[in-house]
Amino acid sequence: MGIVxxxxxxxxxxxxxxxxxxLKTHLPTLRAEGLITAQPPLTARAADGTVVEVFEWASAxxxxxxxxxxxxxxxxxxxxxLADFVTLGSLAEAQRPFADFETxxx
Numbered sequence: 876m877g878i879v880x881x882x883x884x885x886x887x888x889x890x891x892x893x894x895x896x897x898l899k900t901h902l903p904t905l906r907a908e909g910l911i912t913a914q915p916p917l918t919a920r921a922a923d924g925t926v927v928e929v930f931e932w933a934s935a936x937x938x939x940x941x942x943x944x945x946x947x948x949x950x951x952x953x954x955x956x957l958a959d960f961v962t963l964g965s966l967a968e969a970q971r972p973f974a975d976f977e978t979x980x981x
Contacts, residue, residue, distance in 0.1 A: 877912045877931035878938060883966065884958040885925045894926070894957040897950075899981045902930055904950045910937040919976035921966045926958070927976055 886894040898918070905911045916930040932938040941947045954960070968974035 877914065877933060878935060880928075880930055880932055880938070881963055882928040882930075883921075883925055883961050883963050884928070884954065885923070885961045886958045887956075890957045891924065891926075894954075895979070895981065897953055897957060898926065898928065901928070901950055904946055905930070905941065908941075908944055908946055909933065910941050910944070910947070918979040918981050920979050921968050921976055923967065925961060925966055926979065927963075927966075 884894065884898075902911065902916050910933055912931040912933050914931040916928065918929075919927045921927060932941075963969050966974075968976060
């Protein structure tokens with residue numbers, strides 16, 4: 876059984892376009908490495924511009940393996956220059972029982 880991941884990235888000022896271009900490579904990288912399922916992912920935007928990415932890890936082991944995988948680490952390393960990793964709880968939407976986000980088509 877898979878594990879749902881909810882990732883939240885706040886693009887640095889003026890870098891959203893570059894970040895979204897990079898984000899397009901994220902899930903294909905994870906998929907190529909066999910770390911995520913075929914479950915359709917979702918990418919959305921919070922009111923403050925934070926990008927929310929939802930996907931399904933293939934397993935807890937796959938999630939752990941991502942942190943040791945060179946291809947995944949190379950992708951994640953590029954994220955640092957373009958966005959900050961923030962918590963889901965830091966989003967205003969997460970403070971409500973029913974959170975609404977704008978869909979982003981990548």
